[in-house]
Amino acid sequence: MAKLDTNDWITLNVGGQRFLTCRTTLLLKEPGCMLARMFASQEQSMMPSSQDSTGAFCIDRSPKYFEPILNYLRTGNLIIDPNVNPEGVLEEAKYYGIDSIIPKLESLAHTHTVPRDAKPLT
């Protein structure tokens, strides 16, 4: 089996943390979203993002809340851990234009609005 073209693999430097993914992951699930448009062209010179010294594409956003977004593009399922605030993921879904998960995230963020620690005092 031949090795994959390195052009098919993309490393993103999101706010200082590196994520490895395939170009197709960014393109196929939500073709209209910002990530799909950023990496639609195969020519690196056409890409609108800076690259750091290791060749990773720079994105000035939170890495923590990007993680479930990227995982959604990989698997088609939105999965959020108990210690992650869904409001943070909602903010990123809006920024990247992943419209299909915004309603679910808005519902989760609404439920989450009452701070946990406040509850026992009320």
Next chain:
Amino acid sequence: MAKLDTNDWITLNVGGQRFLTCRTTLLLKEPGCMLARMFASQEQSMMPSSQDSTGAFCIDRSPKYFEPILNYLRTGNLIIDPNVNPEGVLEEAKYYGIDSIIPKLESLAHTHTVPRDAKPLT
């Protein structure tokens, strides 16, 4: 004692995070799973995965939910921390074809479906 052949050690770059393991860990516990098939051959040229600049094999999946999967291949026990959503691990078990843990993960994920934060408001 002689050093182990470096061919016996494999570094995986799963979604941007590196994991170190032995080839035998990937092969023996679930011989039919995707990881076992990926690394069955001793010849690197036969491996179907790209390697990054450090020689780690690239996998376009979540590192967080891969962690308990790899640990299961090492120990034979499926262990999930309180702050990890079992749905994420289930997704990876299906992807890698680790069939033996899917029923347990489906049961855990089902229990987890009711979001924690929603509970106090009902």
Next chain:
Amino acid sequence: MAKLDTNDWITLNVGGQRFLTCRTTLLLKEPGCMLARMFASQEQSMMPSSQDSTGAFCIDRSPKYFEPILNYLRTGNLIIDPNVNPEGVLEEAKYYGIDSIIPKLESLAHTHTVPRDAKPLT
């Protein structure tokens, strides 16, 4: 599209952890804050902070509690995860002079003062 000037991207080494961001993120949201003043000048020789061997600007503060601060400068929303103590974020907001979020953080920190683990014993 041309690549962005690398002078527009800034890497911060906050207490040992690297954060990648744009200069404009640090300048625009709170123009009077310490980070805005630190990076107001385009000339690196004018910047009052040391750089480490990779060129990242050194800041002797907690990286964990800086994360929601930087994210606030990016998005305009203050988002704190359940496992993060808001007192830590409050300390950083005061240090960096992000005055707009101090009242909200003081309120969250006040609520958080009663330690969680103490509650079931009272």
Next chain:
Amino acid sequence: MAKLDTNDWITLNVGGQRFLTCRTTLLLKEPGCMLARMFASQEQSMMPSSQDSTGAFCIDRSPKYFEPILNYLRTGNLIIDPNVNPEGVLEEAKYYGIDSIIPKLESLAHTHTVPRDAKPLT
């Protein structure tokens, strides 16, 4: 004061994550355990473990559950954070042969067996 012999410092690559420790930490607390036997000899050629490209000794185990094990060897106290499943630490204590903490871990793991998320549904 002279610098310590670098031979006294050991870096372990446990499943992909690096841990720095002193040889004496591995040898003294539990002289019969696997780690003590691995690093008993001062000659690197006698050590039964592979080294990665940075000279760290490779161990094919979970880094997360190794952390409290190594800390126990340093301090003599077994300390587990709320978000860590004690079953994972128990598995490692058995693997490394740290017999002195196995009873406490078995007790903690037994208590932990009922999954947290299942509780509110019963």
Next chain:
Amino acid sequence: MAKLDTNDWITLNVGGQRFLTCRTTLLLKEPGCMLARMFASQEQSMMPSSQDSTGAFCIDRSPKYFEPILNYLRTGNLIIDPNVNPEGVLEEAKYYGIDSIIPKLESLAHTHTVPRDAKPLT
């Protein structure tokens, strides 16, 4: 403004994780503690600690529980996240000789002693 003397910045390799701080942070808050004594001299040859290949000073202790200790030296406030066991921080405060926070940590650790997961079964 001139750049700071690099001698004023210190990188610590605590158990495998790097922390960046200023010498003055280590010296001023608790002048009698071990860290203050370690870095009191400006001459590196006088420092009693080994340095790793990047020049970071090696300390064979837990990085996780050192984090709130270092943050206390920076800010004067002891802040612990919900998912961190205060017993771990207490152990480090004793080791480094940060006497001013030991009573508060002993109180927090005492409260924490009853394991969370045990509670619902009693």
